[in-house]
Amino acid sequence: MKKQFIFALAVMVSISTFAQKKELRTLEKAVKNNNYAEAKSAVSQLEPMVGSMDDKLKSKYYFNKAQAFYANGAGSNADFKVAISDLAKVDENHVSEVSAIKQTLQNELLTKANGLYTSGKYSEAAKLFEMLYILVPEDQVYLYYAAASAVSAQEVEIALKHYLELRDLNYTGIEMQYLATNKETGVEESFDKITRDVYVNKVKTHSNPKDVKTESKTAEITKNIALIYSSLGETEKALEAVKIAREANPSSIDLILTEANMHYKLGDKAAYTALIKEATQKDPNNKDLLYNLGVLSSESGNIDEAKKYYGKVLELDPAYINASTNIAALILSEETAVIEEMNSLGSSVADNKRYDELKQKRSDIYNEAIPYLEKVLEVDEDNIDVAKTLKGIYSAIGKDAKYKAIVEKYKI
Numbered sequence: 001m002k003k004q005f006i007f008a009l010a011v012m013v014s015i016s017t018f019a020q021k022k023e024l025r026t027l028e029k030a031v032k033n034n035n036y037a038e039a040k041s042a043v044s045q046l047e048p049m050v051g052s053m054d055d056k057l058k059s060k061y062y063f064n065k066a067q068a069f070y071a072n073g074a075g076s077n078a079d080f081k082v083a084i085s086d087l088a089k090v091d092e093n094h095v096s097e098v099s100a101i102k103q104t105l106q107n108e109l110l111t112k113a114n115g116l117y118t119s120g121k122y123s124e125a126a127k128l129f130e131m132l133y134i135l136v137p138e139d140q141v142y143l144y145y146a147a148a149s150a151v152s153a154q155e156v157e158i159a160l161k162h163y164l165e166l167r168d169l170n171y172t173g174i175e176m177q178y179l180a181t182n183k184e185t186g187v188e189e190s191f192d193k194i195t196r197d198v199y200v201n202k203v204k205t206h207s208n209p210k211d212v213k214t215e216s217k218t219a220e221i222t223k224n225i226a227l228i229y230s231s232l233g234e235t236e237k238a239l240e241a242v243k244i245a246r247e248a249n250p251s252s253i254d255l256i257l258t259e260a261n262m263h264y265k266l267g268d269k270a271a272y273t274a275l276i277k278e279a280t281q282k283d284p285n286n287k288d289l290l291y292n293l294g295v296l297s298s299e300s301g302n303i304d305e306a307k308k309y310y311g312k313v314l315e316l317d318p319a320y321i322n323a324s325t326n327i328a329a330l331i332l333s334e335e336t337a338v339i340e341e342m343n344s345l346g347s348s349v350a351d352n353k354r355y356d357e358l359k360q361k362r363s364d365i366y367n368e369a370i371p372y373l374e375k376v377l378e379v380d381e382d383n384i385d386v387a388k389t390l391k392g393i394y395s396a397i398g399k400d401a402k403y404k405a406i407v408e409k410y411k412i
Contacts, residue, residue, distance in 0.1 A: 020049050020057055024064070031067045036075075039068035059091040063098070066090070070101060073108050077127065080105065084135045106135055113145070122153035130162070140171045144217065151224065160228045163221050173217030180206035219245060219252045226258055230265065238262055253279050253286075269296065287316045291323055303330055321376045325386070328372035331365060332389075338362050366393045388412055 023046045030039035043065050050061060066086035069079040083105065090098050113128035126149035133142035147162035178196040181188050183205055191199065199206040222245030229238035242259045249255060260275035273296050280289045294309035307330055313323040342358045345351040370393060376386045387410045394403035406412070 020046070020053055023049070024057060024060055027061070027064045027068070031064050034072060036068050036071040039064070043068055055091065056093075059089070059093060062086040062089040063094050066098075067101065070105060073104065077124075077131070080109065081131055081134075084131060087135075102135060106132060109135070113149075117145075117149055117152075122149045123155060126150040126153055126155065126158065140166065140169055141173065143169075144171065144173060144221075147221075147224070156228045156231055160225065160232075163225045163228070166221050167225065171217070171221070173214065175214045177210075177212045177214060179208075179210040179212060181208045182206055219249050219254050223254060223258045226262065230262055235262070235266065251282065253283050256282070257289075269299075272296070285316055287313045287320060287323075290316075291320070294323065294326065298326065298330060303333075306330060318375065319379045321379045321383075324372040324375045324379075328369045328376070328389075331369040331372070335362055335365050338365065363397050366397050369393070384410065384412070 023042055027039055027042035027046060030036070030042055046061055046065075050058060053061065063086075066083040069075050069086070070083040071079065075083065083101075087098055087102060109128050109132050113125050113132065116122075116125035116128065126146050129142050129146035129149055133140070133146060136142065143162055143166055147159045147166065150156070150159035150162060176193075177190050178193045179188050179190055180196050180200050188208075188210075189206070193211075196206070196209060200209045222241055226238040226241040226245075229235070229241060239259070239262055242255060242262065246252070246255050246259065256275050256279040260272050260279070263269075263271035263275065273293070276289055276292050276296070280286065280293060283289065290309050290313045294306045294313065297303075297306035297309060307327055310323040310327040310330075313320050314327070317323075338358050338361055342355055342362075345355050345358075370390070373386050373390050373393075376383055377390070380386075387406055391403060391406045391410075391412060394400075394406060
C-alpha cells in the first residue's frame with residue numbers, strides 16, 4: 001500500500017512537471033513570436049504552478065514573463081514594473097539576455113521620464129525615475145531624480161521617503177565632469193572621458209581639457225528633508241535633520257539659512273538673527289542676508305542699524321528696490337514726531353522759532369528720503385504708492401517742476 005502511494009505521488013509529480021514544461025514552451029514560443037497577448041495568457045496559466053517549480057524552471061518562467069510584459073518596449077508603465085521585478089529573479093544562465101533587456105528598458109524609461117519632467121508632468125516622471133532606480137539600483141541618481149520630481153509634484157511624503165533613503169545610502173551626487181572647449185564656438189562642453197580625450201588629442205576640435213568634480217548634493221538633500229518635515233508639522237525632526245547636516249557640513253550657508261528660517265517660523269527671532277549674522281560673516285557680500293538683517297533690526301526698533309544694513313545692500317546692488325523702499329520708509333517715519341511737535345506749539349515768539357526749526361527738519365527728512373524713492377521709480381516706474389508719496393513730498397517742499405511731472409505721468 002505504501003509503495004503504491006509513493007508510486008502514485010511520483011506519477012503526480014511527473015505529470016505536474018510535464019504540465020509546467022508544456023505551458024512554459026507555450027510561453028517561450030509566444031515571446032519568440034512577439035505575440036505578447038498570448039504570452040500573458042500563458043503566464044496566467046503558469047502562475048498557479050510557480051510554487052512547485054524547481055529553480056531552473058522558475059528562472060525560465062520569470063525570464064519569459066519579463067519579456068512578455070516588457071513587450072519589446074510596447075508595455076505600459078505597470079507592465080514595465082512587473083518586468084523589472086521579474087528580471088531580478090532570473091538566474092545566471094540568462095545574464096547577457098537580461099543585461100540587454102535591462103539596458104533597452106533603461107533607455108526607454110529614461111527617455112519617457114525626461115520627457116514627462118520637461119513637460120511638467122512631475123508625478124508621472126517621479127514614478128518612472130523610481131522604476132529606473134529599482135531597475136538599476138547601483139545608479140542612485142535615479143532615486144535623486146525621483147525625489148526631485150516628487151517635490152515638484154508637491155508629493156512631499158513620497159519625496160521624503162526617497163530623500164531619507166538617499167541619506168541612508170550616503171549619496172553625495174558628486175560626479176567627475178570631463179570638459180573641453182570647442183575651438184570653433186569657444187563653448188565649454190561636457191563629455192565622457194574617452195570621447196573628450198579623443199576630441200582633444202586626436203580629432204583636435206577641442207582644447208583646454210578639464211576634470212571637474214560637481215558639488216555634493218548632501219546639503220540639499222538634508223535641507224529638503226528638513227523642509228518637508230517642517231511642512232508636515234514635524235518641527236523637531238526638521239531641526240534634528242538640519243543639526244545633523246550642519247555637523248557634517250558646518251560651513252554650508254544654505255544649511256544655516258534653512259535652520260534660521262525654521263526658527264523664524266517658530267517665532268524664535270533671536271535664534272534667527274544669530275544664524276543670519278553667522279551666515280553674513282561667512283558671506284559678507286550676500287545682499288539678501290544683509291537685507292534680512294535690516295528687516296530684523298527695523299522690527300526690533302534699531303533704526304540706525306537697519307539703515308546701515310540697507311545701505312550695504314544698496315552699495316552692492318543700487319537697484320535692490322526693497323532696500324530703497326524700506327530705508328525711505330525709515331527716514332520718513334521720523335516725520336511723525338516732528339509733525340506732532342509742530343502741532344503742539346503755540347504762537348509765542350519761542351514757539352514760532354521752534355516751528356521754523358521743525359519745518360526745516362521736516363524738509364531735511366524729505367530731502368533725505370527723495371533719492372531712495374526716486375530710485376524705486378527708476379527701477380519700478382509702475383509703483384503708484386511711491387509715486388503718490390513723492391507727489392506729496394514735492395508739494396510740501398516746493399519742488400513744483402517735479403510735482404507737475406509726477407501728476408502728468410501718473411494722472412494722480
